[in-house]
Amino acid sequence: MLFGQQVCLIAMAAVMLLVTLELIRRRWLREEYAILWLVTSLFLLATGVFPALLLWAAEELNLAVPTLLTLLCFLFLTGIVLQYSVVLTRQAHRQRRIIQEQALLREKLEEIAGTPADTPEGRSASGQADDGSVRR
Amino acid sequence: MSIQVQDAVADKAESHRPQPLGRLADGSPLARLRVVVIVPCYNEADNIAHVLRNLGRHCPWADVAVIDDGSRDGTSAAARAAARDPAAPDGRRVFVLRHCANLGIGGAVQTGYRFAAERGYDVAVQFDGDGQHRAAAVRPLVEALLARGVDQVSGSRFINPRGYGQYGIRLAGIKLLALLVSLVTRRRVTDPSSGFRAAGRRAIELFARHYPQDWPETEALLLLRRAGGSFAEMPVAMRSRRRGRTSISFRKGLLMMAKVSLAILIAIFQSPPSADAGKE
Numbered sequence: 001m002l003f004g005q006q007v008c009l010i011a012m013a014a015v016m017l018l019v020t021l022e023l024i025r026r027r028w029l030r031e032e033y034a035i036l037w038l039v040t041s042l043f044l045l046a047t048g049v050f051p052a053l054l055l056w057a058a059e060e061l062n063l064a065v066p067t068l069l070t071l072l073c074f075l076f077l078t079g080i081v082l083q084y085s086v087v088l089t090r091q092a093h094r095q096r097r098i099i100q101e102q103a104l105l106r107e108k109l110e111e112i113a114g115t116p117a118d119t120p121e122g123r124s125a126s127g128q129a130d131d132g133s134v135r136r
Numbered sequence: 137m138s139i140q141v142q143d144a145v146a147d148k149a150e151s152h153r154p155q156p157l158g159r160l161a162d163g164s165p166l167a168r169l170r171v172v173v174i175v176p177c178y179n180e181a182d183n184i185a186h187v188l189r190n191l192g193r194h195c196p197w198a199d200v201a202v203i204d205d206g207s208r209d210g211t212s213a214a215a216r217a218a219a220r221d222p223a224a225p226d227g228r229r230v231f232v233l234r235h236c237a238n239l240g241i242g243g244a245v246q247t248g249y250r251f252a253a254e255r256g257y258d259v260a261v262q263f264d265g266d267g268q269h270r271a272a273a274v275r276p277l278v279e280a281l282l283a284r285g286v287d288q289v290s291g292s293r294f295i296n297p298r299g300y301g302q303y304g305i306r307l308a309g310i311k312l313l314a315l316l317v318s319l320v321t322r323r324r325v326t327d328p329s330s331g332f333r334a335a336g337r338r339a340i341e342l343f344a345r346h347y348p349q350d351w352p353e354t355e356a357l358l359l360l361r362r363a364g365g366s367f368a369e370m371p372v373a374m375r376s377r378r379r380g381r382t383s384i385s386f387r388k389g390l391l392m393m394a395k396v397s398l399a400i401l402i403a404i405f406q407s408p409p410s411a412d413a414g415k416e
Contacts, residue, residue, distance in 0.1 A: 012413050031222050036268075066176065077225065096239055096246075096349075097238055099236060099239055099243065100235070100238055100239075100246065100247045100250060101235040102235075103203070103234055103235050103236070103247055104233065104250060104251060104254065106234070107231055107232070107233045107251075
């Protein structure tokens with residue numbers, strides 16, 4: 001591996017590691033994702049520092065061309081993205097359920113507790129938050 | 137303790153079960169039905185009062201459920217104000233349900249169907265909050281649902297086209313969708329994107345569990361068909377929007393075509409909708 005490439009790889013891995021650490025520090029990543037990205041960036045960093053690792057891995061995996069490892073990486077990332085799409089879809093379904101359920105429950109609550117129609121004009125209990133943001 | 141509270145809530149809720157309104161003295165079978173008109177709307181504060189007034193005038197026998205899909209212009213406040221209209225016929229209820237965030241038309245309509253399923257309505261009518269549907273056509277639609285014994289009847293603008301100016305390209309798009317849907321469902325469908333529909337009990341329960349998201353009307357037909365349901369069309373006239381702009385621009389129209397066509401293809405391979413609630 002050329003020296004320039006190696007520096008490039010190490011720099012990328014370092015940035016990725018730092019970003020991951022910062023996201024963990026801000027609690028923007030859940031543990032399972034934090035671990036995934038930590039391991040990934042550490043692996044990248046290791047291959048940058050010790051390029052021989054890549055050659056060794058290629059040999060172990062019986063790959064004639066070491067760059068075929070990038071194909072494996074690509075498959076790995078594709079798998080992750082696909083899994084996230086599934087997660088996002090499921091989350092969207094849940095979010096929809098929750099918002100609908102909340103609307104139905106609030107309607108029922110308003111019926112039982114006395115309707116918000118009794119509150120002054122334009123300040124219906126449900127309208128407040130967003131009416132406020134319109135005036136912002 | 138908590139059980140007692142729950143019971144109290146359930147009892148109270150029980151007392152709000154819809155009653156057959158029976159206000160039609162002309163012996164129409166409608167008199168025995170509990171009907172709710174689902175009005176999904178998003179930023180329709182200018183139109184909603186007018187829509188509710190028309191519904192009150194033409195369908196005093198039906199309850200109304202306005203679904204405010206997280207509007208930012210005070211649509212639900214306008215709807216509540218209109219619902220208090222002293223000129224409104226008594227005994228008829230106008231419910232206003234508000235989403236705390238915008239879900240899109242599919243989510244809004246489904247809230248209406250869930251409401252109808254929970255409260256035990258016999259018929260749910262979908263009626264747009266932008267004023268393009270005619271309140272006077274609700275009764276013929278519900279009567280057609282009964283007369284034809286199907287699970288859903290939708291109003292078609294194209295059986296006897298009148299009173300609705302479609303752009304050529306848009307018309308072509310709808311015709312193409314109609315052809316696709318007709319092929320897949322093996323039923324003649326002329327206006328698959330019509331949002332003016334009446335659903336019976338079986339369709340209400342199906343849609344309460346499963347309802348598509350974006351441009352859901354076409355997919356809902358496929359869903360109903362795959363669940364073993366039946367549907368029919370009847371001719372209706374529609375207006376162009378009263379105020380404000382339609383939510384479908386030309387670019388969005390193309391996107392809609394692509395999405396719905398894809399959904400049709402996907403629907404062919406998807407497993408039939410299950411009775412398993414909460415999954416979708």
